[in-house]
Amino acid sequence: MVKTEDRLTVGITSATAANVNTHGTEPACSSPRSPQLQLAGKLKLRLDEDQLTNCMRCGFCLPACPTFRETGIEAESPRGRIALMKAVTDGLMMPDQSFEEQMSHCLGCRACEPACPADVKYGQLIEQTREAIEEHTESHRWWVKPLRQVVFKQLFPHQKRVRLLGGAMQLYQQSGLRKLARSAGVMKLLPAHLSEMEQVLPNASSKGIVQKIGSHHPAKGMKIATVGMFRGCLMDMLFTETNIKTVELLTEAGFEVVIPDTQACCGALHAHSGETEDARSLARKNIAAFQAAGVDYIVSNAGGCGAILSEYDHLLHEDEQWREGAVWLAKRVVDISDLLIRSGKLATAQTKEQPIRITYQDSCHLRNVMRSADAPRKLLREVSGAEFVEMFEADRCCGSAGTYNIVQPEMAGGLLERKMEHANATKAHYLLTSNPGCLLQMKLGAAKHGDGQMQVQHIVDFLHERLVHNSSEKAKEQA
Amino acid sequence: MLQETIRQQLIAIVGSDFYKDDPQSLVTHSYDGTPMLQALPDGVIYPASTEQVSAIMKVLNTHRIPVIGRGSGTNLCGGTVPVEGGVVMVMHRMNRILEVDLENLVAIVQPGLITKSFIAHVESLGLFYPPDPSSMAISTIGGNIAECSGGLRGLKYGTTKDYVLGLEAVLASGEIIRTGGKLMKDVAGYDLTKLLVGSEGTLAIITEATLKLVPPPKYKKTMLAMYKDLYGAARTVSKIIENRIIPSTLEFLDNATVRVVDDFAKLGLPLDMEAILLIEQDGETEMVERDIARIEEICRSEQAHSVSVAESPEEALKLLTARRSAFTALARLRPTTILEDATVPRSKIAEMVLEINRIAHKHQVTICTFGHAGDGNLHPTATTDARDKEEIHRVEAAFEEIFEAAIRLGGTITGEHGVGLVKSPYLEWKVGSAGIEVMKAVKQAFDPHHLLNPGKIFAKQSRKRVVLQHG
Numbered sequence: 001m002v003k004t005e006d007r008l009t010v011g012i013t014s015a016t017a018a019n020v021n022t023h024g025t026e027p028a029c030s031s032p033r034s035p036q037l038q039l040a041g042k043l044k045l046r047l048d049e050d051q052l053t054n055c056m057r058c059g060f061c062l063p064a065c066p067t068f069r070e071t072g073i074e075a076e077s078p079r080g081r082i083a084l085m086k087a088v089t090d091g092l093m094m095p096d097q098s099f100e101e102q103m104s105h106c107l108g109c110r111a112c113e114p115a116c117p118a119d120v121k122y123g124q125l126i127e128q129t130r131e132a133i134e135e136h137t138e139s140h141r142w143w144v145k146p147l148r149q150v151v152f153k154q155l156f157p158h159q160k161r162v163r164l165l166g167g168a169m170q171l172y173q174q175s176g177l178r179k180l181a182r183s184a185g186v187m188k189l190l191p192a193h194l195s196e197m198e199q200v201l202p203n204a205s206s207k208g209i210v211q212k213i214g215s216h217h218p219a220k221g222m223k224i225a226t227v228g229m230f231r232g233c234l235m236d237m238l239f240t241e242t243n244i245k246t247v248e249l250l251t252e253a254g255f256e257v258v259i260p261d262t263q264a265c266c267g268a269l270h271a272h273s274g275e276t277e278d279a280r281s282l283a284r285k286n287i288a289a290f291q292a293a294g295v296d297y298i299v300s301n302a303g304g305c306g307a308i309l310s311e312y313d314h315l316l317h318e319d320e321q322w323r324e325g326a327v328w329l330a331k332r333v334v335d336i337s338d339l340l341i342r343s344g345k346l347a348t349a350q351t352k353e354q355p356i357r358i359t360y361q362d363s364c365h366l367r368n369v370m371r372s373a374d375a376p377r378k379l380l381r382e383v384s385g386a387e388f389v390e391m392f393e394a395d396r397c398c399g400s401a402g403t404y405n406i407v408q409p410e411m412a413g414g415l416l417e418r419k420m421e422h423a424n425a426t427k428a429h430y431l432l433t434s435n436p437g438c439l440l441q442m443k444l445g446a447a448k449h450g451d452g453q454m455q456v457q458h459i460v461d462f463l464h465e466r467l468v469h470n471s472s473e474k475a476k477e478q479a
Numbered sequence: 480m481l482q483e484t485i486r487q488q489l490i491a492i493v494g495s496d497f498y499k500d501d502p503q504s505l506v507t508h509s510y511d512g513t514p515m516l517q518a519l520p521d522g523v524i525y526p527a528s529t530e531q532v533s534a535i536m537k538v539l540n541t542h543r544i545p546v547i548g549r550g551s552g553t554n555l556c557g558g559t560v561p562v563e564g565g566v567v568m569v570m571h572r573m574n575r576i577l578e579v580d581l582e583n584l585v586a587i588v589q590p591g592l593i594t595k596s597f598i599a600h601v602e603s604l605g606l607f608y609p610p611d612p613s614s615m616a617i618s619t620i621g622g623n624i625a626e627c628s629g630g631l632r633g634l635k636y637g638t639t640k641d642y643v644l645g646l647e648a649v650l651a652s653g654e655i656i657r658t659g660g661k662l663m664k665d666v667a668g669y670d671l672t673k674l675l676v677g678s679e680g681t682l683a684i685i686t687e688a689t690l691k692l693v694p695p696p697k698y699k700k701t702m703l704a705m706y707k708d709l710y711g712a713a714r715t716v717s718k719i720i721e722n723r724i725i726p727s728t729l730e731f732l733d734n735a736t737v738r739v740v741d742d743f744a745k746l747g748l749p750l751d752m753e754a755i756l757l758i759e760q761d762g763e764t765e766m767v768e769r770d771i772a773r774i775e776e777i778c779r780s781e782q783a784h785s786v787s788v789a790e791s792p793e794e795a796l797k798l799l800t801a802r803r804s805a806f807t808a809l810a811r812l813r814p815t816t817i818l819e820d821a822t823v824p825r826s827k828i829a830e831m832v833l834e835i836n837r838i839a840h841k842h843q844v845t846i847c848t849f850g851h852a853g854d855g856n857l858h859p860t861a862t863t864d865a866r867d868k869e870e871i872h873r874v875e876a877a878f879e880e881i882f883e884a885a886i887r888l889g890g891t892i893t894g895e896h897g898v899g900l901v902k903s904p905y906l907e908w909k910v911g912s913a914g915i916e917v918m919k920a921v922k923q924a925f926d927p928h929h930l931l932n933p934g935k936i937f938a939k940q941s942r943k944r945v946v947l948q949h950g
Binding site: 050053054056057058059060062063072073074075080083084087092093094096098099102117118119 | 501502503504506507508509510511512513514519551552553569571572593595614616617618806807810811814815816864865866
């Protein structure tokens with residue numbers, strides 16, 4: 001073993017101090033007001049030193065990381081990104097533009113966390129970094145900053161506006177405007193990946209689930225527990241039907257369902273993009289809403305929402321007033337598939353179609369953060385008349401990752417292409433998933449790279465058709 | 480940064496995408512899996528062929544610039560930290576399986592190939608490549624060869640060196656040499672193949688390897704033996720070997736390791752056991768059944784508290800998981816995990832384990848021990864915190880004594896991780912000053928200007944070996 005002083009000499013002084021100023025980074029004392037220096041200061045303040053130290057650089061995270069696998073470049077790996085964060089806090093390098101770009105390259109899929117022997121909370125580190133960057137950055141593409149302003153500050157925090165947008169989209173989609181826009185070539189004005197996305201968007205709705213079916217839904221038969229439903233923004237606007245079916249599956253399975261209308265956006269997009277303060281204020285609203293509803297569980301049908309809800313305790317750990325409530329909420333959050341499995345009350349499903357083949361794409365956040373990969377598979381395996389085929393690398397990110405496919409189209413496109421090769425290889429009739437972002441991405445994938453035979457569905461829609469119908473019919477037979 | 484003219488020469492060889500010297504690339508090639516070590520290189524280069532490696536070496540040799548070959552940087556000896564600056568040569572682009580020769584049972588591969596991908600490919604063809612370092616999911620064949628990696632199967636099947644039949648390598652001068660080949664026998668001159676295996680990137684850059692494949696075992700059985708007495712466990716190891724049974728795996732976990740493993744893996748292992756042995760035998764069904772029965776007898780005769788044989792492959796996997804999660808579990812105890820590699824003759828396992836415990840106690844540090852007991856290769860692992868300098872000093876003092884003890888018992892300072900930077904001060908303890916001189920002369924012959932991975936294996940100063948006061 002090299003003695004401590006030798007190691008430290010090797011480590012922090014001789015090579016680094018001697019080298020760093022000759023490598024094009026700014027000397028730390030050049031300009032006290034430079035944005036880079038400010039960002040460095042903010043990162044030093046914000047990054048969790050324990051977590052940075054916990055990374056022992058063993059490299060076990062590398063094979064789990066989609067961006068490392070796509071590029072083979074160390075900096076595009078969790079180990080590399082943590083090294084960069086640490087280098088900034090150690091004063092070894094300045095957080096220049098390439099640093100910012102590298103941090104935004106990360107999908108935030110968190111696949112590195114289950115792979116990490118030392119249990120490093122990478123998700124927290126990347127969020128802390130992005131939060132610091134967001135306060136200082138000047139390097140977004142021209143359209144990103146205003147878009148973020150609108151989406152993060154003006155749209156998602158306001159449920160009414162989300163519904164208004166839903167209404168506008170509905171109008172656009174159903175009035176012939178879409179047809180007109182498409183035939184007039186307006187879509188060509190958008191970047192290619194956005195116009196492709198526009199084509200696979202389902203029909204939006206101006207009415208959310210509460211407007212359509214109300215807030216209270218009693219359990220069928222003996223009640224097991226009261227469940228608060230988290231309705232989500234995208235889910236409620238683009239997949240209202242799926243939300244309704246979620247309620248029906250739950251009541252069928254013996255749960256009373258309450259949908260507090262005062263709930264807000266989960267804040268996942270905000271937190272993952274560095275708008276952490278906004279995420280915190282949304283979290284407070286949700287805690288208040290669900291505590292007032294007095295629920296035993298809070299169920300989510302979107303992996304991305306569920307994951308951040310289950311991490312509210314971390315998000316608000318410095319907030320004395322809300323800490324307890326955050327823990328209360330976080331430990332009650334559960335994914336729809338898990339709750340259905342736990343209830344055990346749904347009748348065995350039977351598909352009425354010809355024998356079909358189904359496969360499942362994990363929602364990264366459901367799998368890696370909520371650690372739920374078995375429940376959806378168990379449910380799907382129970383569907384008789386359907387053969388469940390595991391897709392190669394179903395646990396790999398599809399490239400959707402919140403707003404990633406919009407702001408990082410190249411990497412997202414590459415990942416999607418690979419994903420669809422594996423999806424097509426299963427020859428499944430149905431490709432199912434558990435998160436609206438993944439669902440849209442997979443729809444896009446099937447439209448772009450599919451053979452036209454594969455249907456992409458939310459697992460709830462698929463199960464509803466086969467479980468609820470079956471249960472009701474069985475009940476009728478028994479009566 | 481290198482001089483502009485030199486940069487341009489390197490860029491002309493690999494293209495501007497594959498020579499990088501931005502701060503981000505330098506920082507992310509300043510470390511490997513070794514705790515507390517970091518040093519920035521001057522550049523990072525990604526060659527795509529042997530010819531490119533040769534051309535790069537000619538440029539670097541002309542300008543006397545050091546080069547550090549690197550796979551995935553998972554090693555634990557500081558082997559790929561560019562302590563004297565220079566260019567880190569990342570071999571990831573050279574990652575192809577060039578040939579699997581089913582007539583000669585050999586494979587020819589490039590160094591950047593991930594070990595696990597290679598093993599998976601070979602197994603899909605009904606063949607077996609036994610070296611299985613714990614890092615195999617990401618480590619490269621080139622890195623395994625450079626460090627002569629071992630693994631859980633080393634006891635029966637040997638380590639990387641036993642499977643390398645031939646190499647293509649580029650010398651510091653840029654000359655390309657070829658050693659060995661597809662042949663099983665070759666005594667034409669010095670065995671340069673064996674010399675390059677485990678040379679830690681200090682003699683040449685390996686650009687191609689011919690690897691031996693063997694038929695896979697037909698059948699295997701796994702068992703777990705638990706002991707309330709450390710000696711009993713250790714004596715079992717010696718006695719199994721004495722009885723001329725060579726299991727495919729014979730792993731040891733001490734009480735501290737069992738506790739953390741169980742805490743994290745929730746396997747329901749008994750926490751009052753002083754030691755656990757994980758034993759696996761493979762081969763022909765009859766032989767495996769006979770060996771396992773005999774091993775079970777030996778365990779019981781050495782007062783094993785309980786012995787259980789896995790009834791199914793799933794149960795066996797669960798047991799192996801217990802062992803494989805040891806490093807995992809230990810890494811969660813404290814922020815910094817320093818995993819070492821002391822190795823002793825198999826008959827001295829018990830003594831060595833007791834020595835480690837005594838030394839840890841003396842220096843007031845936490846050291847858990849697990850490892851490949853069957854081949855004498857123990858991994859005393861300190862759980863500590865790099866920020867507590869005083870504690871780190873105590874950890875290092877403890878390890879110094881542990882190496883001393885290993886040598887005294889006829890062992891060595893490293894069984895499978897390599898010397899690299901961290902163990903270089905102790906190399907002389909093992910090989911003696913004449914040994915060091917011969918090694919230096921060999922280095923001189925391959926690399927007269929000391930450009931290949933400088934600062935590794937040979938320490939500027941050897942640590943003085945003192946007779947330690949015991950008790």
